[in-house]
Amino acid sequence: MKRISIILILALLCWLQFGFAQTPTAVAEKQDPLKDSIDKYEKIYLWAKVLAFAEQWEAKLKKEKRENTADYGRALGSLGHALNRNGKSQEAEPILLQSLEILKKGLGESHQDVAQLLNYLGNLYSDMVNYPKAEPYYLKALEIFIKESGENHEEVGTCYNYLGNLYSNMGNYQKTELYYLEALKIFRVTLGEAHINVGVLYNNLGGLYMIMGDYPKAEPYCLKALEIFRVTLGEAHINVGTSYIYLASLYRSMGNYPKAEPYYLKALEIFIKALGENHEEVGTCYNNLGSFYREMGNYPKAEPFYLKGLEIFRVTLGEAHIDVGTSYRNLGGLYMNMGNYPKAEPYCLRALEIFRKALGEDHPNVAASYFNFGSLYSGMCNYSKAEQYHLKALEIFRRAFGEDHPNVAILYISFGVLYSDMGNYSKAEPYLLKALEINKRALGKDHPDVTDLICSFGDLYFSQGQMEKAEINYLDWNAKKQTQVQRYFPFLSENEKKEFYENKLSASQEIYKSFCVNRYAGKKAIAENLYNDQLATKGLLLNNSAKWKHRIKIAGDKKLSRLFDEWETNQNKLNKLFQSSDSTELAGLDSLKAKTEKMEKELSLRSENFAKLADKKLINWKDVQKALKPGEAAVEIVRVKKFGIEKTVTDTSDPKKPVYQVKGLTDTIYYAALIVKPESTIPEMVVLKNGNDMEGKYLKYYQNLIKNKLDDNKSYQQFWQKIGTRLEGSKRVFFSPDGVYHNLNLNTLFNPKTKKFLLEEKDIRIVTVTKDIVNPSPAEEDNKLAELVGFPSYYTNQTGQIAAVTERKSPELIYGLSLKSTGSLAELPGTKTEVDKIADILTEKGWEVKNYTGSTALEENIKESYKPRLLHVATHGFFQPDTTEGSNPLLRSGLMLAGAGNTLKGEKNETGEDGILTAYEAMNLNLDNTDLVVLSASETGLGEIKNGE
Numbered sequence: 001m002k003r004i005s006i007i008l009i010l011a012l013l014c015w016l017q018f019g020f021a022q023t024p025t026a027v028a029e030k031q032d033p034l035k036d037s038i039d040k041y042e043k044i045y046l047w048a049k050v051l052a053f054a055e056q057w058e059a060k061l062k063k064e065k066r067e068n069t070a071d072y073g074r075a076l077g078s079l080g081h082a083l084n085r086n087g088k089s090q091e092a093e094p095i096l097l098q099s100l101e102i103l104k105k106g107l108g109e110s111h112q113d114v115a116q117l118l119n120y121l122g123n124l125y126s127d128m129v130n131y132p133k134a135e136p137y138y139l140k141a142l143e144i145f146i147k148e149s150g151e152n153h154e155e156v157g158t159c160y161n162y163l164g165n166l167y168s169n170m171g172n173y174q175k176t177e178l179y180y181l182e183a184l185k186i187f188r189v190t191l192g193e194a195h196i197n198v199g200v201l202y203n204n205l206g207g208l209y210m211i212m213g214d215y216p217k218a219e220p221y222c223l224k225a226l227e228i229f230r231v232t233l234g235e236a237h238i239n240v241g242t243s244y245i246y247l248a249s250l251y252r253s254m255g256n257y258p259k260a261e262p263y264y265l266k267a268l269e270i271f272i273k274a275l276g277e278n279h280e281e282v283g284t285c286y287n288n289l290g291s292f293y294r295e296m297g298n299y300p301k302a303e304p305f306y307l308k309g310l311e312i313f314r315v316t317l318g319e320a321h322i323d324v325g326t327s328y329r330n331l332g333g334l335y336m337n338m339g340n341y342p343k344a345e346p347y348c349l350r351a352l353e354i355f356r357k358a359l360g361e362d363h364p365n366v367a368a369s370y371f372n373f374g375s376l377y378s379g380m381c382n383y384s385k386a387e388q389y390h391l392k393a394l395e396i397f398r399r400a401f402g403e404d405h406p407n408v409a410i411l412y413i414s415f416g417v418l419y420s421d422m423g424n425y426s427k428a429e430p431y432l433l434k435a436l437e438i439n440k441r442a443l444g445k446d447h448p449d450v451t452d453l454i455c456s457f458g459d460l461y462f463s464q465g466q467m468e469k470a471e472i473n474y475l476d477w478n479a480k481k482q483t484q485v486q487r488y489f490p491f492l493s494e495n496e497k498k499e500f501y502e503n504k505l506s507a508s509q510e511i512y513k514s515f516c517v518n519r520y521a522g523k524k525a526i527a528e529n530l531y532n533d534q535l536a537t538k539g540l541l542l543n544n545s546a547k548w549k550h551r552i553k554i555a556g557d558k559k560l561s562r563l564f565d566e567w568e569t570n571q572n573k574l575n576k577l578f579q580s581s582d583s584t585e586l587a588g589l590d591s592l593k594a595k596t597e598k599m600e601k602e603l604s605l606r607s608e609n610f611a612k613l614a615d616k617k618l619i620n621w622k623d624v625q626k627a628l629k630p631g632e633a634a635v636e637i638v639r640v641k642k643f644g645i646e647k648t649v650t651d652t653s654d655p656k657k658p659v660y661q662v663k664g665l666t667d668t669i670y671y672a673a674l675i676v677k678p679e680s681t682i683p684e685m686v687v688l689k690n691g692n693d694m695e696g697k698y699l700k701y702y703q704n705l706i707k708n709k710l711d712d713n714k715s716y717q718q719f720w721q722k723i724g725t726r727l728e729g730s731k732r733v734f735f736s737p738d739g740v741y742h743n744l745n746l747n748t749l750f751n752p753k754t755k756k757f758l759l760e761e762k763d764i765r766i767v768t769v770t771k772d773i774v775n776p777s778p779a780e781e782d783n784k785l786a787e788l789v790g791f792p793s794y795y796t797n798q799t800g801q802i803a804a805v806t807e808r809k810s811p812e813l814i815y816g817l818s819l820k821s822t823g824s825l826a827e828l829p830g831t832k833t834e835v836d837k838i839a840d841i842l843t844e845k846g847w848e849v850k851n852y853t854g855s856t857a858l859e860e861n862i863k864e865s866y867k868p869r870l871l872h873v874a875t876h877g878f879f880q881p882d883t884t885e886g887s888n889p890l891l892r893s894g895l896m897l898a899g900a901g902n903t904l905k906g907e908k909n910e911t912g913e914d915g916i917l918t919a920y921e922a923m924n925l926n927l928d929n930t931d932l933v934v935l936s937a938s939e940t941g942l943g944e945i946k947n948g949e
Helices: 002-020 024-029 047-063 070-085 089-107 112-127 131-149 154-170 173-190 196-211 215-233 238-253 257-275 280-295 299-317 322-337 341-359 364-379 383-401 406-421 425-443 448-463 467-491 494-519 526-537 546-553 558-579 589-606 608-614 621-627 691-707 715-719 721-727 739-743 829-844 859-863 900-904
Strands: 632-650 659-676 684-688 732-736 763-766 785-792 848-854 870-874 877-879 893-896 916-918 932-936
Touching: 070 089, 070 112, 089 112, 112 131, 112 154, 131 154, 154 173, 154 196, 173 196, 196 215, 196 238, 215 238, 215 558, 238 257, 238 280, 257 280, 280 299, 280 322, 299 322, 322 341, 322 364, 341 364, 364 383, 364 406, 383 406, 406 425, 406 448, 406 659, 425 448, 448 467, 448 494, 467 494, 467 526, 494 526, 494 632, 494 659, 526 621, 526 632, 526 659, 526 684, 558 589, 621 659, 632 721, 632 739, 659 691, 659 721, 659 739, 684 721, 691 715, 691 739, 715 721, 785 829, 785 859, 829 848, 829 870, 859 916
Parallel strands: 632 732, 732 763, 785 848, 785 870, 870 932
Antiparallel strands: 632 659, 659 684, 877 893, 893 916
């Protein structure tokens, strides 16, 4: 049940972060200027000096016995505002309320200074997270300013901005957008396009669209804000640093980590230079980088940034501050991710102590800390101790949220997981049933959390050997999951896809595959379900929708583009709603879904590209069968981990020291071949139970004999014979590999019985997944376009000698790639001969040939390729296999083209591409009707094979 444990921890941490994490709009809100005599200090963030100035002003007026004057009221207002900005909200509140009464009495209810005090009080209660109390103050201030100054006054714009911030914090993004746009409109007229307040609004809107998941809409706003701040304030100003953080957050959300990293680092550099190494904002930058590297799975790199952030917060905020507690919690979570539970324990404990003291025993964040402890001790197999902490968390959650809240359901699930790991299935089942009941009622029967729970019941019954009950739950889960994948997955950002796959799909898929292989002996029809599941999920992360979106955008149809933008916004809202647990938000789900589906129909009629993007038809094994001709067969290979006793543990936290056998996925590997022929009634399953040997000694044996050009009389038997006996009569085989089969060339397997290679016996057609044969791309018979790329100029400043390549001095690496100083990119003169000779042959045969060599062997030229019949690339290739866990292998593999050497030296090309074409970028190439791609490089055909990806 480890899979559901990970999901639970992520769910609670996400919920916990929402209460304390500083949103982009909150960062920008600090930049709103004061409209009084202390305005000059706000621009340099020296709020301590502001406070000192305000105290002197108030003391001076008091000494002059002017306590009842409007000037004294203004002084009190400035003092209260400065106290609040210094984190002294409790002290600030009575001072601001007193100031308000004095100003009302002296100036009247509708004076602009009264409105300013109302805004200060709105800020105060917003900072105290009392949003309902803040709202009427902001609204009254807005009313006064409109009445006194007119609708288009600068102060009215400031009020709109405050209200936008407020509604953003309250999660009412529709109102947020409305108020931000009104503020922006006023500021652009009254202050001019280049004013810093206009920049603040651009950042606010960019941050809002990030929260809403509309990343394409967010990017131009963030870039515009950066441009304004750079021109107005200079490159080293902290507003520029804040803009870098916005852009880093944007690209991080989009999964574009290489683009996000340098923005985070540049922001840190600016804040250190402007504020000093030990400023609170610098601590926040360090924490941002820690979280960034943790998200990437680069835990060793995350650790020093988290530690530095903690050190700064302890000095600037004090040991008891909740931000310090958050830093401790982050480090505890990091060490849990690293599997270092003993190291995580004291950090989690210190975080709990701080939260209890600052927030009280009954605060939900304290309950979440107890939950973290339960998860920690569960990971340490201290089940008795884990149970105690889960009980404490459950008690607080029940009091805080009531019995029927999804957060209470999370605790019930945690008990189900805990008791399952202990083998006490009869105790686990009622907790999972309670959780299912709560989530169905609160979230709806089709919510992803409900789907995950149904899968957990499958795991529960599978662990007990109750195969029929397990099958009912697994098939229900599988049907719901496939619907989710078809409807929502294509429209997620690349990062969201990765998160969805790893957190919501991958581990469940592995157990489900193991169940199906186990079940096949007793029920052959289960092979249908496993085959259909492979068709729906195999190669899912490679199904990139970005290229279809790009083609729609460049089609030149303005109405289509506008309609697509509206549809994409709706789709992003749907994705957010689909994950929401808020009943008010969920009430609008059906109407938004209907509206979006109507748009889809219109878009599909206007655009063939959109029809491909939005196609939600599920292909099943019978569709594959119909596409087969007599004498053909389809084979899906499935790599499977055997389900059984994952580990045996002793609970040292229990005085009785009980021993538990924890069920789960083991390290025993099976391979299953699912075979479909035109005459099949159901797919046939062939199980190969020697998967560990296939991936170990037999693969090494095969590779060594290939490398040394020796006869191989064993590999055919190990990798093909059992499958081949079921393919008699099938001359052509569409073969979808998995696992070790990606590392073999099946055609080279030698059959010692017939004395023939497999190439001579079968026509093997490799496909990503066999559904690819259902709707093949139409052939373009007249297309005789060939594009050839070779002999790139890796160093654009070559003068006869190749410059040495060193590791990048810039702190950010290109895609995590760095070369040793001895690993320079050597010229490949043979590749010029290669492509020139191919060009001669093709030209003689009447082909149109584009031959790119030297300085023209550019990344841009490959990216601009449009459906060449043949693409041939001869250059250096690379794959970085052993970098950080969780990093994207598609960003760590690729081809070196013109200028790549300069990029690796740290010399940036500001006008063009960087010369490194990654596999991630290659997914967007338009090769729909390309018959052949040749990668003639030193390192191709390598990569990481994970769960069919």
